[in-house]
Amino acid sequence: MTETTQTETPDLSTARSQWQDVWQQFKSHRGALIGGLFFLIILFGVVVGPWIYWNNATFVPTGRDFIKLRDMRPIYHGLWDPSAKVNWAYPLGTDNLGRDMLARLMFGGRVSLAVGMTAMILALVLGTFIGVIAGYFKRLDGLLMRLCDLFLALPLLPMILVAAVLFRESLSLSIGPEAGVFVLIVCLIGITSWMPTARIVRGDVLAVKEREFILAARSIGTKSGKIINRHILPNVLSPIMVSATLGIATAIITESALSFLGFGFPPDFPTWGRLLNDSVDRMTLYPERVIWPGVMISLSVLSVNYLGDGLRDALDPRIRGR
């Protein structure tokens, strides 16, 4: 043993953790970066906006103010139409009851994004639970996957519409009109969109389960619950995160579609879909009232989709580092 063994000490200054790697890859995807930024801006705008903005979303002027303040056009409208009724205190104008459009947009965004995220979390929890159970316990696999197939064969949009109408009144009576509809829509979207997550998670769990470290954990007597929590869940985190972003997008669109068809929130409670629906009748005169909510829906969905795209690339170790 004349030769001393050269122990290779890794250079700690350049070593990077896994999440730094992920961030590096994510940064190189320009669309995802811009998408994420946009989503943060929209989120910030709708959460903080109503506190610093001077107009109230639900304030309806009465008497002479009503005539004076209703049907105000957005301030940029004055650029090509000098006779337009504009006011700097109302940057996006007012609706036919004199309510401020920007305030309503921000309030509606709060509701739409809250519904989207809550529904996504519900779908994610359901999907991850079913996926992990189906992948880990062989006995339940067949049954749960048949259930998944059955849910995928259901005509989801018609059934959501039907359920939204049939269950609305009793829920509204028990916990109030707004909260009732919120719970109802979140539950409906959550219950009908867990299937893709469950399938992906199950596939990954099946692969992870056969690895040696699971065998090692089991051979030292770790309980199934511990194995799932400590060893399996962290390893299937990336598909869960990707389907989370895509889930927000579909949930926002479904909620807006429900509100647009008139099966969503009550009329005085603005969401983006509801605002769009309310303005369709008078869109020939006031196209901006249709365009702004629509642009907000599309922008947030687009940014979330790009975010998910970049996240998928960043979390996939086969693509990362290329």
Place this chain on the structure above:
Amino acid sequence: MLTFTIRRLIVAVPTLLFISLVIFMLLELAPSDPMAQVPLTVPAEVREKMRIALGLGEPTHIRFWKWLVQFFWVEPQVLIDHIFGTSFSDGKLRVLSWQTRSPVMDVVVQRIPQTLTVVGTAYVVAILIALPIGIYSAYRQYSWFDQLGTFVSMVGFSVPPFFSGVLVIVIFSVQLGWFPSIYDTTLKVTDWDSFVKQLQQMVMPVMVLALQITAQLSRFMRASMLDNLNQDYVRTARAKGLGEYVVVMAHVLRNSMIPVVTVIALGIPSIFGGAIITEQVFKVNGIGQLLITAIEANDLPMVQTLTFIFAVLIVLFNLIADVLYGVLDPRIRYD
């Protein structure tokens, strides 16, 4: 292949039965009352008679059985009678709508042509646009055309039809005045002028639906082409001196079409579902609009039948896609 098809058909029966049970129970367990619209001045016994007249008197399982018999036994007989002029279904009770008291299927049959014209045209247009885009953006991967295609399909994914529909109405119907914003279903195509009118009113709904389908399909076509373009057989084809056109269009395209064809088949039922919103925007009185009005009027038999028809479409096209996949790709054998 035949045994596989038959086995899939047999499996489809319990699936459909289960789905019909789910739909039935959803309507059954819902706390809303179909008599809610009846004025309170109507006495209780009359109200009870009205309930029985609507068929609500019997217990749940008997009503479910009756609905199954009506839908799967009586309605096909009506169809056979209609085609061959026989009289199997005489005197048998059909599924009746609570709104119109006429058979549900008759109303559905009246509405289907409108939906099929709009949705069918949109699907064909979307396929014709999406395939070339997918092929070219895969062939020139990361070119500006590809980047543009990616962006446009992302937008197509993200813009919901109730916004893109309203937007095209604002642009083309309000500002430019090119197309009518409302789809006139009473229009009969008899001569050139009415044909042009029909085309004009179809442009916008077809455009909105086609944008969505194109977005998905072109991405899928691109991915499928990319999978095949780096295969060994492509290099062989180039090495033996075939032209680029033959290599791409004859060798790569034919292999790439296998998954795309199944995706096209799988997408058809979801298009019917998505058409609900588009029909509402452009006031096309197809089956989607029929569903919305039936839900609003609390017409449970109509809602049940329509939802079930959507379910049948999904199961049917899943089956078709599976069988097509086996037929087109000889490597796949279901045994």
